[in-house]
Amino acid sequence: MVENDQDIDEIFQRKIFTRPFLLIGEGSNMLFTKDFDGTVIKLATKGIEIINEDDEHVYVRAAGGEDWSDFVRFTIEHELYGAENLIGIPGLVGSCPVQNIGAYGSEVKDIIYQVEGYYLPDGEPFVLYNEECHFAYRDSIFKNELKNRCWITEVVFKLKKEKHFQLNYKQLADNLAPFGADLTLEKVAETVLNIRNSKLPDITKVGCAGSFFKNPVVSEAKFAELSAKFDQLVHYPAPNGIKLAAGQLIESCGWKDIRRGDVSVYPTQALVIVNWGNAKGSEVVAYYQDIIQSVQEKYGILIEPEVRIIA
Numbered sequence: 001m002v003e004n005d006q007d008i009d010e011i012f013q014r015k016i017f018t019r020p021f022l023l024i025g026e027g028s029n030m031l032f033t034k035d036f037d038g039t040v041i042k043l044a045t046k047g048i049e050i051i052n053e054d055d056e057h058v059y060v061r062a063a064g065g066e067d068w069s070d071f072v073r074f075t076i077e078h079e080l081y082g083a084e085n086l087i088g089i090p091g092l093v094g095s096c097p098v099q100n101i102g103a104y105g106s107e108v109k110d111i112i113y114q115v116e117g118y119y120l121p122d123g124e125p126f127v128l129y130n131e132e133c134h135f136a137y138r139d140s141i142f143k144n145e146l147k148n149r150c151w152i153t154e155v156v157f158k159l160k161k162e163k164h165f166q167l168n169y170k171q172l173a174d175n176l177a178p179f180g181a182d183l184t185l186e187k188v189a190e191t192v193l194n195i196r197n198s199k200l201p202d203i204t205k206v207g208c209a210g211s212f213f214k215n216p217v218v219s220e221a222k223f224a225e226l227s228a229k230f231d232q233l234v235h236y237p238a239p240n241g242i243k244l245a246a247g248q249l250i251e252s253c254g255w256k257d258i259r260r261g262d263v264s265v266y267p268t269q270a271l272v273i274v275n276w277g278n279a280k281g282s283e284v285v286a287y288y289q290d291i292i293q294s295v296q297e298k299y300g301i302l303i304e305p306e307v308r309i310i311a
């Protein structure tokens with residue numbers, strides 16, 4: 001557990017990163033198939049402060065060990081716009097850039113100014129500006145070139161001062177429409193939390209890692225071929241093609257009715273795999289691999305896990 005700068009120095013002095021290590025936040029995007037054979041390093045550093053502002057924006061620095069939703073609440077209390085749709089996503093601030101967390105039409109890349117930390121294993125400090133993080137849908141440089149090669153310890157966010165809401169997501173927009181010009185950050189956050197609670201399991205009661213798969217992006221030609229064969233495919237424009245809803249594809253393969261031991265998809269959201277009690281990691285792996293195979297057989301699309309599998 002790393003609580004302060006002294007602990008960070010000590011980790012580098014002890015050359016921990018020259019041996020097998022695992023950086024962990026809340027572990028909410030991981031599936032363990034066995035114990036990790038090495039040092040598990042969890043950030044527990046605290047601190048959120050306003051460090052700068054200009055006419056339009058306020059810059060807020062948050063320690064990597066801060067709870068993500070506590071950070072969102074800070075922005076709401078200070079009447080800063082941009083983070084509110086992301087309230088309720090489990091995890092820590094230090095993990096949020098890794099998969100560019102997103103929900104209800106917002107992504108954290110839209111409010112990240114810079115990411116700070118240390119290159120591994122030597123401990124050289126780094127600062128990466130937003131454009132250098134190569135953010136994409138549930139992706140960033142931290143999952144690719146810099147995977148296991150950097151430790152994020154602080155994130156600086158750039159939030160809007162002027163009232164501005166992101167209401168592209170239909171269900172959110174519909175629920176908030178009655179508020180009109182009286183809409184507030186508090187109301188958006190409350191509505192997002194209500195929608196999340198109605199669709200997602202309570203992680204204090206059952207095991208799950210949120211959306212297990214990424215939504216696949218297919219070419220226009222592939223989409224045309226699929227829509228000739230299958231009615232009402234949910235789809236959205238994406239930068240490099242058409243994004244489909246993995247949950248719909250999984251549900252249409254019949255997975256809502258398939259429970260194996262303590263593993264199943266969640267009844268209100270087939271994209272989420274749940275461990276109802278004592279399923280082993282290997283059982284979850286067998287289950288998700290069969291889901292991938294059935295979607296591949298029916299649609300010719302390879303869906304990929306969003307979750308990090310620790311094998």
Ligand SMILES: Cc1cc2nc3c(=O)[nH]c(=O)nc-3n(C[C@H](O)[C@H](O)[C@H](O)COP(=O)(O)OP(=O)(O)OC[C@H]3O[C@@H](n4cnc5c(N)ncnc54)[C@H](O)[C@@H]3O)c2cc1C
Nearest residue numbers: 025026027028029090091092094095101102103152209210
């Ligand atoms: C019920 C539920 C709902 C969810 N809903 C959403 C959602 O709406 N949108 C969404 O995007 N995600 C969602 N998720 C996934 C998850 O909340 C996010 O991926 C979150 O950012 C994970 O945070 P964490 O602290 O638990 O990270 P962990 O799972 O501990 O780690 C995630 C990855 O980041 C790496 N990492 C962690 N800390 C650091 C660090 N300091 N430096 C470098 N690398 C690090 C880890 O090695 C790992 O690869 C959901 C998960 C659950 C369980």
